[in-house]
Amino acid sequence: MSEYRHQPLTDQWILIAGNRETRPSDYVQHDSTLANHNCPFCVGNESETPKSILTFSDSESSPWCVRVFENKYPALTSTPNEPRQSLGPYESFHGFGRHELIVLSPRHVESFSELSPAERRLSLLAFQKRLIEAYEDPSIQHAVVFQNCRLDAGASIQHVHCQLMGTTLVPPQVEHQAQRQADYRRQQGRSLLHELVATEQDSGQRTVAETDHLTAFCPFASRQPYEVWIAPKSPDETDSFFDLSDSLLDELSELIQQAVVRLENVLPQVAYNTIVHLPPKTADWREQRGTWYTEIFPRINKTAGFEWATGCMINQVPPEVAAHRLRENSPSS
Numbered sequence: 284m285s286e287y288r289h290q291p292l293t294d295q296w297i298l299i300a301g302n303r304e305t306r307p308s309d310y311v312q313h314d315s316t317l318a319n320h321n322c323p324f325c326v327g328n329e330s331e332t333p334k335s336i337l338t339f340s341d342s343e344s345s346p347w348c349v350r351v352f353e354n355k356y357p358a359l360t361s362t363p364n365e366p367r368q369s370l371g372p373y374e375s376f377h378g379f380g381r382h383e384l385i386v387l388s389p390r391h392v393e394s395f396s397e398l399s400p401a402e403r404r405l406s407l408l409a410f411q412k413r414l415i416e417a418y419e420d421p422s423i424q425h426a427v428v429f430q431n432c433r434l435d436a437g438a439s440i441q442h443v444h445c446q447l448m449g450t451t452l453v454p455p456q457v458e459h460q461a462q463r464q465a466d467y468r469r470q471q472g473r474s475l476l477h478e479l480v481a482t483e484q485d486s487g488q489r490t491v492a493e494t495d496h497l498t499a500f501c502p503f504a505s506r507q508p509y510e511v512w513i514a515p516k517s518p519d520e521t522d523s524f525f526d527l528s529d530s531l532l533d534e535l536s537e538l539i540q541q542a543v544v545r546l547e548n549v550l551p552q553v554a555y556n557t558i559v560h561l562p563p564k565t566a567d568w569r570e571q572r573g574t575w576y577t578e579i580f581p582r583i584n585k586t587a588g589f590e591w592a593t594g595c596m597i598n599q600v601p602p603e604v605a606a607h608r609l610r611e612n613s614p615s616s
């Protein structure tokens with residue numbers, strides 16, 4: 284069983300999860316063309332994973348197109364909540380929560396860029412459905428869906444998949460961001476994200492791609508080279524992530540895929556994380572607008588001494604240059 288431990292000097296929560304030391308990794312074999320009889324995420328190997336929580340199917344040729352199940356090696360488990368323990372300045376409690384896996388294709392492919400239109404569309408629908416289910420759980424205070432693609436991004440299985448982690452606490456970074464958003468809205472009457480996207484739209488310098496309702500851009504203070512955020516063009520007027528229509532989810536999946544293809548055109552085989560950022564649960568979580576965005580975070584720079592010491596990242600590619608290169612490397616180029 285995992286355990287949250289609090290570091291009082293930095294106010295950070297660390298999840299100690301010793302059970303994950305024994306989880307399998309298929310990254311010893313880098314050749315994705317090898318027959319993957321051993322891949323637990325490939326269609327036909329469902330018995331090697333916990334039973335399905337949710338499946339979506341798009342054709343009769345495969346029993347499923349997108350599949351969700353509990354993580355066999357969870358960092359968080361659905362055990363009963365227990366009171367916090369304390370020892371001197373230290374606090375800890377058991378790692379209660381949700382940890383699910385979402386397999387984005389029955390085929391043994393690695394990246395979001397390789398998904399078919401149906402697979403990417405149904406993947407986003409699965410994210411939304413599982414996030415709603417997590418937020419409806421009274422004990423869950425925050426949930427996130429993320430993808431670790433390739434070894435340097437934290438993947439242990441090559442087959443394209445995402446994870447959902449729902450926590451009984453609001454992680455301090457998420458809480459800090461929500462507080463800044465709330466303060467800004469109180470003072471200015473609109474969301475900080477709305478202001479930020481409007482500034483990017485006016486400038487256009489860091490814009491990478493757009494669809495009818497969404498924009499993809501390299502943020503002004505990008506932490507990594509080629510970091511991309513995707514947000515609604517009018518965050519305060521667009522539904523919460525939980526209430527996005529199927530067509531807007533499809534648009535989002537298209538723009539994520541387009542951004543990843545551009546990134547891989549610039550840097551083939553780059554490791555990256557994709558993260559769907561949502562606010563902490565509030566009484567009006569289902570309706571809250573102006574808060575969600577998606578991030579594609581390439582793992583190019585290693586976190587070195589200065590970054591660990593200060594939390595201040597050093598990025599050698601200005602986001603204006605990164606956006607220009609990504610614009611030039613369109614999916615068809």
Ligand SMILES: [Zn+2]
Nearest residue numbers: 322325391442
């Ligand atoms: Zn596979």
